[in-house]
Amino acid sequence: MTDVQQSPASLNAKALGPASRRIGALAMAFGLTAWLSLWAALSVTPWIIRANVSGGDLANVYAAPLAIWVAIVAVHLIGLILGVVAMRRRAGTGLGISALTMCATGLLGLALYFVATYALLPVIA
16 A cells, blocks of 8 residues: 655645744735825825925935835835735635735836826826
């Protein structure tokens, strides 16, 4: 009689342990944080730029928004990576997919925002 070995893909979700579910929850937390911070930054960035322009600080108009956008992209990328890792582990699949879609659509929306704001609007105006 031969021993049959099971592949890791055939394991059930409970056999993977709580660590897989924690990665899914962590990915979801990063996804929600990225989503909320993106919406907050979209509403705050014009005020920051207006405050710099009205204060006469034209040399550093885009310094604060650039720092905010870099931090938001970093949070989105971390959520995206954790979502992929959680998807590959079967226990965190649902949360991983949710985090992956939130972070991917957030990055896509951010890219479209930059194209529209800094490439299309100056040409139109």
